[in-house]
Amino acid sequence: MEAKNVGLRNVTVADTKISNIDGENGKLIYRGYDIMDLVKNSTFEETSYLLLHNDLPSKKELEEFHKMLVNARDIPAPMIKNMENFRKDAHPMDLLQAFIAELGGYYVEHGTQKEVSYEMSINLIAKMPTMIACWDRVRREEEVVAPDPTLSHCANFLYMMSGKKPDPETEKILDTCLILHADHSFNASTFAAREVASTRAHMYSAISAAVGALSGQLHGGANYEVMKMLLDIGSIDKVEAWVKEKLANKDRVMGMGHAVYKTYDPRATILKELSEKLAAKTGDPWFAITQKVEEVTIDEMKRLKGMDIYPNVDLYSASLYYMLKIPMDLNTPIFAISRVSGWASHVIEEAFAEAAPKPALYRPNADYVGKYCGPEGCAYKPIEIREDE
């Protein structure tokens, strides 16, 4: 029996030009650019262009990219009809996974396979916010709001959700969140997208699968779990006892710890600042409670296990979205709305990589440890002589 590579930790599967995590120094690089710099200077639209095209756009390229996104925002009217038939308490991630796969039922793209992949990427980046905003209104039995072509990608999403144009500060906060979540190397959902694309399945197929992987609570679903935790704790004076009990029971504190970062997650640094700023404006207690969760968890993990632990991307995004009045089950869909630009870039890299090593269909091995009855297998027993258990 061979050595087991559980979870593929530390197994290197490919070369990538898309992003680099420097876990030792707490740095995240997209296509050569430090996210700290992108957050200061760029927008989500520009960052998406960078991820998809390997370079920052010229003014003209960015205008064209923006125009393509604006033109692709609408979703098919029958898709909205279809939403109306779903149960109102269905999880938005389930529907997002379905809506994305459904796109193949409405659209047909033309051109080379690579051109089709880029066109599908534009469709996905543009339409996923519309899908989520529509679903949120349909389930609340409110009229859906058509996209506004005069608004930026991020402002338009907030507008389609609430029916009101956001103020520039709110727009900037969410846009920063979208930049921060856009890519993170070979995480589980990105790897799922690449796995599906490795069979030569198309972009919608791969991204729908990635949404599925992101929905899991060990992955993107964690930002929902964080908010559930904060609501469960309820007030700052209860944090210490709550966290101590959790850790004493060997449970995890959601939003704390990361498989790759050995220091502060740079995304958490920015999200923490934004959250503090927003709480000062709204008067919400959620920033203070979150910060206390961070402190107590760090101290307790040090005391109990001598271990250093840091917040990950989910800890401060949860309360941030909550203070932006976004329904908490949309936390993970918003993660998806951003990460799609990274997923799409990875699918293109997987399918059209020019340099060696060429990607190949992912097909690992497993050790069979099941029933063994000799090389011929177990003898088949006719049903008449099998016994009930």
Place this chain on the structure above:
Amino acid sequence: MEAKNVGLRNVTVADTKISNIDGENGKLIYRGYDIMDLVKNSTFEETSYLLLHNDLPSKKELEEFHKMLVNARDIPAPMIKNMENFRKDAHPMDLLQAFIAELGGYYVEHGTQKEVSYEMSINLIAKMPTMIACWDRVRREEEVVAPDPTLSHCANFLYMMSGKKPDPETEKILDTCLILHADHSFNASTFAAREVASTRAHMYSAISAAVGALSGQLHGGANYEVMKMLLDIGSIDKVEAWVKEKLANKDRVMGMGHAVYKTYDPRATILKELSEKLAAKTGDPWFAITQKVEEVTIDEMKRLKGMDIYPNVDLYSASLYYMLKIPMDLNTPIFAISRVSGWASHVIEEAFAEAAPKPALYRPNADYVGKYCGPEGCAYKPIEIREDE
């Protein structure tokens, strides 16, 4: 830079009790039972039970399992309405991926997570044939045919497709195909399902992703490509020149060769026999053409590369389905209708494995080989001074 595990070939990621491929001796084992024995003695329903429950059922258990499947065959009426809105030439695999994810929009399951997973498995095995049969009739603008509770799983699928009850021989042929395709260890779609399930996403999410992976032409999509090839060749006298030209151009002959089998794929052995029998009955030329493709490819690969090559599961299934009058773009969906029993078993194993090593979220590494401008990243250039390319 670390050694690259391209395609994860020969990387062992887990223990499994579900199936074992003995590539050297051309054997495939499901839960201890040789598929040759299952094909002779079992049915697809019984084999599905075996895969899901790790043992052959008693008479009573099989009756209950059959009853559960029969009761779960219907799909929601609004889903059929939704189908009517799709473009008629959409690929059935795209729709299958969407329909499966949509199930989360209609159903809500109760019980422990493990009970929910089993209930979802029953729903998937029972409803996927209905989804495909309905879509096939909707796109042809024919009335959909409701499931017939008096028919077996396989006979009912053929009945919902054609509106006619199949003869026992046809039923037996397709049922055998379903047994043969039901599991194949950690192939690309199964691995995609496990990858998604490793984040703790639910069964529908994982199986929808697996359908996406199966749709790729390097994986399940190959049985469609084989039929395209056979139609392109057209007649037996053209096989030799066609195959020789293909191989001279360094192209692959679809349906030939497998990453794991170093000898004849046992599934191909059975499918070849069935295909020969069916062709004798129908008078179709497709078996003879396929057999000739096999012969010429084996000889040419030996001559050109000194390599032994054998048919895989797709070579003889393609013409078999064609002779059963199944539209050729349903070849891959039929693969899915069968493989779902394996996928579901793998998702349950991934999520609820009791023995060590415990599965963990799949998160491999990649080597960053992109732009590098020092530890701070490239300097951000304001858009005003960027140049058009």
